[in-house]
Amino acid sequence: MSRKQKTKEEKQHLQDVAALGCVACRRAGYGETPAEVHHITTGFGTGQARDDLKVIPLCPAHHRTGPDAVHVSPALFERRFGHELELLEQTCKDLAAYRSSFVGGR
Numbered sequence: 001m002s003r004k005q006k007t008k009e010e011k012q013h014l015q016d017v018a019a020l021g022c023v024a025c026r027r028a029g030y031g032e033t034p035a036e037v038h039h040i041t042t043g044f045g046t047g048q049a050r051d052d053l054k055v056i057p058l059c060p061a062h063h064r065t066g067p068d069a070v071h072v073s074p075a076l077f078e079r080r081f082g083h084e085l086e087l088l089e090q091t092c093k094d095l096a097a098y099r100s101s102f103v104g105g106r
């Protein structure tokens with residue numbers, strides 16, 4: 001029952017999300033910080049998107065190592081930066097803008 005291999009598209013998606021820079025830093029006004037991808041832990045119910053598409057960019061400090069990192073203190077993280085789903089929505093919008101900056105160049 002193993003899942004199929006990541007498709008090229010999924011890999012590209014993960015790369016693009018990371019390239020956006022930390023979403024928490026941007027919300028806090030710190031600018032773009034190099035990010036790694038965090039998989040959203042919140043359930044979507046049935047008919048959800050593939051797991052590999054439920055990712056948001058977070059810098060190591062906001063992801064794992066800082067006092068308000070999502071894996072260290074999820075409640076504090078949520079209070080400061082918003083709910084994971086909210087950040088996912090933001091990421092989708094940012095991603096659309098990021099991708100459209102390549103095609104057509106505007």
Ligand SMILES: [Zn+2]
Nearest residue numbers: 022025059062
């Ligand atoms: Zn950050």
Ligand SMILES: [Zn+2]
Nearest residue numbers: 037038039063
């Ligand atoms: Zn994570």
